[in-house]
Amino acid sequence: MARRAGAPEVSAGSMADIAFLLLIFFLVTTTIETDAGLDRMLPPMEPPTEAPPIIKQKNIFTVNINRNGQLLVEEEILSIDKLREKAIAFLDNGGAPSGSPDYCSYCKGKRLAESSDNPTKAIISLKNDRETKYSTYITVQNELVGAYNELRNREAKRLFGKDYVDMEAEYLNPETEDSVKEELKEKVQRIQGLFPQKLSEAETSSE
Amino acid sequence: MSKFAKKKDGEVPAVSTASLPDIVFMLLFFFMTVTVMKDSSLKVENVLPNASEVKKLEKKDRVIYIYVGKPTREYEKTFGTEPKIQLNDKFASPSEVGDYILMERAKKPQEIQNVLTTALKVDKNANMGLISDIKQELRKVNALKVNYTTYEGDAFNNLQ
Numbered sequence: 001m002a003r004r005a006g007a008p009e010v011s012a013g014s015m016a017d018i019a020f021l022l023l024i025f026f027l028v029t030t031t032i033e034t035d036a037g038l039d040r041m042l043p044p045m046e047p048p049t050e051a052p053p054i055i056k057q058k059n060i061f062t063v064n065i066n067r068n069g070q071l072l073v074e075e076e077i078l079s080i081d082k083l084r085e086k087a088i089a090f091l092d093n094g095g096a097p098s099g100s101p102d103y104c105s106y107c108k109g110k111r112l113a114e115s116s117d118n119p120t121k122a123i124i125s126l127k128n129d130r131e132t133k134y135s136t137y138i139t140v141q142n143e144l145v146g147a148y149n150e151l152r153n154r155e156a157k158r159l160f161g162k163d164y165v166d167m168e169a170e171y172l173n174p175e176t177e178d179s180v181k182e183e184l185k186e187k188v189q190r191i192q193g194l195f196p197q198k199l200s201e202a203e204t205s206s207e
Numbered sequence: 208m209s210k211f212a213k214k215k216d217g218e219v220p221a222v223s224t225a226s227l228p229d230i231v232f233m234l235l236f237f238f239m240t241v242t243v244m245k246d247s248s249l250k251v252e253n254v255l256p257n258a259s260e261v262k263k264l265e266k267k268d269r270v271i272y273i274y275v276g277k278p279t280r281e282y283e284k285t286f287g288t289e290p291k292i293q294l295n296d297k298f299a300s301p302s303e304v305g306d307y308i309l310m311e312r313a314k315k316p317q318e319i320q321n322v323l324t325t326a327l328k329v330d331k332n333a334n335m336g337l338i339s340d341i342k343q344e345l346r347k348v349n350a351l352k353v354n355y356t357t358y359e360g361d362a363f364n365n366l367q
Contacts, residue, residue, distance in 0.1 A: 169263070
């Protein structure tokens with residue numbers, strides 16, 4: 001075996017490769033922080049001439065938040081952690097009798113005559129005071145959106161064996177392929193049609 | 208055995224610095240891609256509330272930000288302690304929100320002007336009165352898609 005004089009120089013040729021490997025690794029794994037939050041649609045300014053549509057009282061679920069953050073739901077005081085449960089019971093009620101055009105075949109609620117006829121008819125009306133704290137308002141919004149999501153998840157599981165929230169997230173993700181998106185769009189819209197989000201926000205009471 | 212002993216004779220070789228530029232460039236690229244340019248410095252307190260049913264705000268170029276909160280300590284003297292609206296770099300009154308949205312909208316390319324979202328970054332101690340005023344302004348300029356930006360977490364933490 002030939003003997004070398006002194007220790008050989010460490011080869012640095014592959015160092016660049018290692019550096020690039022690391023660079024690519026970090027590039028792929030780091031996600032730039034994205035903001036998240038509750039999406040809402042504001043109602044458009046209605047033309048003043050048009051008369052508001054007549055909605056049956058039983059199809060409206062009123063939620064009132066006062067300045068101290070207390071809730072008045074359907075004329076009763078309710079603690080905020082019961083809100084989701086109550087909203088689900090209202091939306092999923094399906095009170096219209098079978099045979100009527102409003103009959104809800106997929107509802108699993110109690111079918112009480114004095115509560116909502118059909119999820120597509122049910123409206124949640126949210127009202128708050130000017131002094132209400134924003135954090136309370138967000139909690140209430142979160143619970144109401146949560147109620148819709150829970151019901152939509154249930155139907156999505158039944159029809160497609162998948163959570164609605166996951167399907168929607170995949171649909172909205174820009175990295176999803178177009179062919180997959182097209183398929184998801186149909187499913188997402190079908191679920192949205194079963195439980196449309198009808199959350200109306202009245203103008204704030206100023207007293 | 209002698210094979211191993213021999214090696215110790217020579218001096219310790221200098222570590223090659225040929226790859227130093229690579230490492231430096233790597234770091235440079237890394238930070239270049241990860242950093243997000245901050246276009247406005249916050250002049251208001253901005254501790255967002257928590258929510259669990261959140262949706263991600265994809266596509267940053269389609270978002271217009273509105274900040275609301277108490278002025279920070281250094282602006283407290285001039286602007287008081289009541290929650291204020293911050294648009295870009297300055298404080299504004301609710302009536303200026305509409306104009307700001309229209310201005311921002313005009314800056315965006317034509318094809319995305321109809322799909323813009325307004326992200327409301329509101330401090331959790333703000334009052335709803337101010338938010339209602341903003342919402343009213345947004346409705347006037349037909350900017351109906353809003354996103355209440357929150358942290359992900361248990362919504363009941365907000366109540367404490």
